[in-house]
Amino acid sequence: MKFTRSLTAAAVIAAASASTATHATELEVTHWWTSGGEAAAVAEFASAFNATGNTWVDGAIAGSGGVARPIIVSRIIGGDPMGATQLNHGRQAEELIEAGLLQDLTELAEAEGWADFVNPSGLLDSCTLDGKIYCVPVNIHSWEWIWLSHQAFEDAGVDVPSDWFEFVEAGPALEAAGKIPLAMGGQGWQQNGAFGVLQYGVGGVDLWRQVNVDKDAEAAAGPEMAKVFEAAAAARELAKDSNVQDWNQATNLVITGQAGGQIMGDWAQGEFQVAEQVAGEDYTCLPGLGVNEIISTGGDAFYFPKLDDPEQTAAQLELASLMISKPVQVAFNLKKGSLPIRGDIDLSAANDCMKKGLEILAAGGVVPTGDMVLTPDTQGQMEDLQTEFWSDLSMTAEEAQERFVDIISDAD
């Protein structure tokens, strides 16, 4: 059956690319992977694509997703679409799909049987709208990690905590030793992300689902949620001396032992790697804050805008099929430090933290991310609220919760 699958897949691509056999097709691919490790990972895609006889035209956009997304979206809307583009899957591309601006990949996906090997299956669901598949997930990134500096805890004379509550208890000792207990970059997305992690860790997955998936305003106003906000207020207190902006500066505080820990996604791992630190010896990573061992399955996906040229359309399908193929997935994710989206490949070269992630993934401890269930509009409102809350120590947990309830009850 696998064999017939790949045969039909080959047929789909061959039929579409019959005319491209003789000459190469150029495809411009936009993305915002510009840091060292990221660029190396993209190069894996590019060389694999070039090996098929097509040409990868790199359209890297410097800056974060927040800078790149408006450029990408306005190019697609404005009638100057690229060949393929990175976006975070979820609701960001919803309206582009509704407007018929993106390529339908269902035929290819069915032919190759994506649904059989994409793990967790939620990744493919968030690429799907009305039963049709519009994007290729390429990696899994999760937010739910806290990174702890062994040196900082050694200097403070306390053991490296094994969960969030121990971490909070160790706070005063860290402070007494002249450390910043919690490093936190002063940007809305980081503060909102950390709050999301606290929601999973302190509030639990069920509460998170009630609030973010079902948009249950009562749950958002309830006593369980109040605990989350109190935990956030405690975290804010621990982070009050942290005056850096960018996430990697905050990670650097942890690496150098000036800060006890940082709540940040698994991309922080790349920074530890560059600094030649070893997981378990120099730093510890705790998924789900060590309380609820779960990871969310956000990540990156590629979308393919509709193009007029049939040759380019064929090349798009070829690229889509390539990105999800086994060898490319392994090569790409090892460089990127992210988890692969296929359940059927072996990543023995992965480090300790990545292995923890793979184990949780295999055990099915996965949850969707905010990107998947909330509109960018709601996310923006939450970021505004969190950045105000974290920077203004006079704003109480109750006040923040009240405004949080307003946002949830307006969300769609």
Next chain:
Amino acid sequence: MTTSENPGSIRRSASRAPFRPFRNLSAKFAAIPMILTALVVFVGGTLWTVVYSFTNSRLLPKADWVGFKQYDRLWGTRRWQVSIENLMIFGVCSLVLSLIIGFLLAALLDQKIRFEDTFRTIFLYPFAMSFIVTGLAWQWILNPSLGVQNVVRNLGWESFVFDPLNTSSIAIYGILIAALWQGTGFIMCLMLAGLRGIDEDIWKAARVDGIPTWKTYVFIVIPMMRPVFITTLVIIAAGIVKVYDLVVAQTSGGPGIASEVPAKYVYEKMFQSQNLAQGFAASTMMLLAVLIVLIPWAYLEFGGKRRG
């Protein structure tokens, strides 16, 4: 030039210009592209924005009418309120201070001093820099561990604290400092041009009458410079409403939302939050604010002349 081709004009009242559509035809023809641009791009775009601010448009404009819902949400949003408050503080301070400093510098330069060209160049130089460069430079100058605070502490005043950009309550003043540094040189030049336009004889007459210099400035020269002041006012006001890049470069609206400005809200709602209608509502409010300032001024300025 009333000719028989348009006899109706004779009966019109003398104060009105006669209607002659075919006079200066080539000039009128040449103006058509600009007229079209103005009508379609500016007026048309503005109307479109206002109309769609009453819809529920997200990423793409949709004619799904929701009345004043976007405005309700806008004014209920803490970030917008902070933005407006900041714009008020920034606007008033920057208007008053850049006029005063600009005029004082111009008056000092006008004392027939030596090396006037050199000073003029130094003062005007910041204006040649983009807001992004200005913002970054001042971010470093105001950074507590690199800039002013550090320098003063190294001089021996250990407890000196000057950290506007990381202090919520005064972050907007940190931006104001950079804006003044960038803009006052240009205001000075405009003022200097105005001062040079004042006839030497007026100064001589004032001196003969024994009027002190400061009185001559306040009661004679400044009223005579009214047109220059009005031009300056318009230039400063336009700069205030659109302030955006300076904030992005210096604080990105932080700490928290303490230095947010309306233009940044509009941009972020439209392109990052993918909520066009909310951005439209915010930009319509900005337009309204500009009109509230502009209409009375235009009425006084142009309405007055017609009566005269």
